[in-house]
Amino acid sequence: MWSHLSLLLVIIPLMAAPVVAILPPGRIAWLVALLVTSTCFLLAGMQLWLILNHGLVNYEFGGWSPPWGITYRIDAVNALVALIVSGIAAVTVPYALLSAEKEIQKHQIPLFYSAFLVCLAGLLGITQTGDIFNLFVFLEISSLSSYALISLGRNRQALTAAYQYLIMGTLGATFFLIGVGLIYSQTGTLNMMDLAARLPEVTGLKTTHTGFAFIMIGFALKLALFPLHLWLPNAYTHAPSVITVFLAATATKVALYVMLRVLFTVFPDGYLTNTPANDLFLLSGVIGVLSASIRAISQVNVKKLLAHSSVAQIGYMAIGLSFASMQGVTASIIHLFNHALMKGALFMAVGAIVYRVGACRMENIQGLGKQMPWTFGAIVIAGLSLIGVPGTAGFISKWYLVMAALEQQNWLVVAVILVGSLLAVVYVGKIVEALYFQPATSTNLTVKEAPILLLAPTWVLVLANIYFGFDTDLTVGVAERAAQALGVLVK
């Protein structure tokens, strides 16, 4: 049983998805999805525990050993990312019950949960697999299902947003595949460990460089790294609220994981720093943080504001990774985890507002703070975490990131991180001000607090934001082990 754990994590949601699709409209589809996601969460938790206590897990499909068969190779990095993905899924599904009923047409609900499970299976598959072509397959599985999920949004802009994402996402996937093909032509293997062994001999070749560039640009598109982020704000804004929560907290995180894996495990030590790649990451991270934060300030749609802020947060992660140091990569992984918590909580709280009011433009949410005190409280606390106020998870991220920058003596980056925090004060302040200090419009005066089924998952994430601001054994401890597992050089 234990040895099959890593496989079950992917297989269970994948098998459950078609079953859910043929269930009758009603809450039974939801129940199955709930069961599946909580099982996955449990399995992911066990998997991480196993890794931390017993080390690496290698799983060979059908007993075929590499390079012939596909292997799953789990270390602290995948285990952590898998835990984040399944954990977010497990809190999203309870939230989805009411939110999806409100925002999605009734007959589509089983299909919705089915697509959701396929997407989950795809994302978990990406994190689990040790084979780079298999990774592409799971990437397509998760991407295709997320295009469908986004297009379920209730206004027609959802369709254009999904289409935009489809084009960009497909471009990204194609680039990735081309890159993998080029690398394969030089090394003759698709297994990541074999690649790591053979790549050092061919790093001087132009083909390898080209392959590397294709892979990076492909995933930079999926990650929404500046300047390849243009699909993200629309997709997040017009998707159903549940999907925004899920994708914001997981999809970009998984993309970042792949980048880390390719940069530090697959490609040899020093490849990142010997090519202009790290400078480009740093540059796009720095510009991304500043420009996306400034864009966020001028948004009038709260979801879009948060989406732009997500682009900025991805910038922070890119900065951490560009240092190619223990500290930097650890900071990126910590932020990957913490950002899932804060954006998850924020999008959930905004979703609760959409549930009651039907929209989330600044003029729609005026004065709701008094009507919906718990939702408002969630936004304030998660917002503080986003800013990086001490006592929240966000502060821990910023602390490690600044330390990493100080270690490099890169004062410009230190300044950018702090300025980014200040810009976050402004855009979070804008939401808070609209909610609390603008007089309520006459329609908003009668709005009631969101139902408990929406509030409870939101507050689970909000409390997690506070908890991980004080106890960082899981975040920092695992992130450090993860950075080691990736093979980052200890300097």
Next chain:
Amino acid sequence: MSNTTLLLLLLLLPFLGALAIIAVGKFPNLRESVTLGTAALVAILVVITATRFLGGETFALTVSEPIPGITIAFKIEALGMLFALVAGLLWVVTSIYSIGYMRSLKEQNQTRFFASFAVAISCVMGVAFAENLFTLFLFYELLTLSTYPLVAHSGTAEAKKGARTYLLILLGTSIGLFLLGILVTWFVAGTITFQQGGILEGKIDPAWAGLLYALFLFGIGKAAVMPFHRWLPAAMVAPTPVSALLHAVAVVKAGVFSLLKVTIYIFGSDFILRNDVTGMLIWVAAATILLASLIAMNKDNLKARLAYSTVSQLSYIVLGTMLASKSGLIGASMHIAMHAFGKITLFFAAGAIYVVTSKKLISELNGLGRAMPVTFGAFLIGAISIIGLPPLGGMWSKWYLGLGAVETGHLLLLGVLMLSSLLNITYLLPIPLRAFFSKPADGEHYTGIKEAPKTILVAMIITSLTCVLLFFYPDPFYQLAVLAAGGQ
């Protein structure tokens, strides 16, 4: 009661009080009893703690360790004890005052007001007892956030604008500069725990130490050193009790207190004196003292004038801190207490005038003194204490500040202090004089005007008498200040 319990109670009690206030918010009398009860209890506990502390007992508590080596921990030392004593004692007086004030003006959202107030006091205790820079920073930020609703209390466009300035400057400086200073300190010294004698010796090139000190000086925006002082006048849109306790005592003193802590326990006064870390920066404080006084002279709005006077007086403390000599530090520490009692009296009086007459401008006060003798009498006492004349407590801190300037050979700074005292006289004394001796404007009659409600008067009398008492008996604060400055 064990010392740890005592420490924990001081930190938690105001916060628990806030929860109770929210719980019984529907019953105003019960709610005010909770406020008063909690405040009184805190005052008693803080006095007990101070007595035990001066008796040589130690208080320490570690709560958690979020990042290896960086803890949320508390430890009482002399300076923190002094600050907590001032804040704890004045909270109960202000509570008496606020009840009269808020009820007379029939203010809205009183539950939120009293609850935020109590939370702010918890944060002040956290700042006062912090054992390291991280804990201090944590509560410093929470203090900003918990006082934001108090500044924006009235909800008018002006209040919102003021509150926005307040939040942006305080969060901006603290995240942009203060946090950076902390990070750099941790990076070079490997610790951020406060230690007698400092932690930077031999860890940082003295040439860079000045730059690091500047990060703290400007980053601790609550100290209101120019050019980051704008938040304080902006915060005056808050109800007067808030201006009185938070913006003359708790919040601003949390600023100068943090700077003192950094100076004494992070840099160490020896390190500063030997390497002349603050050589140029000290003139920023001197300039703030004079400029703020000059601006205060031109303000006709009473609260605005008091706000600029606070900016100026805070820089006295900052100046004493940066002198870093023994007398300078004693003067700075004592001025935290002395200025608190003086300035809170002035704000109380300003609030009393507003409650009774709705007047905000100094030029409208002519002749009002005869109708409100207690109010203006208290104002006069507070003003003289701020100026620093005997027989009032304010004299002692100015005495030591002057001594500090002489001790370090900064005769020009002594000149600045003297000049500023003259300026203090010109902008503070005319207010009570005008009220007592000028004739009211044509057509004004004060026959119907009586003194403010009793609770307001009681609070004012207590603080003004304390100013007098502190001249004859400054001992507790003096002892704590000497301990903080490293003497016996």
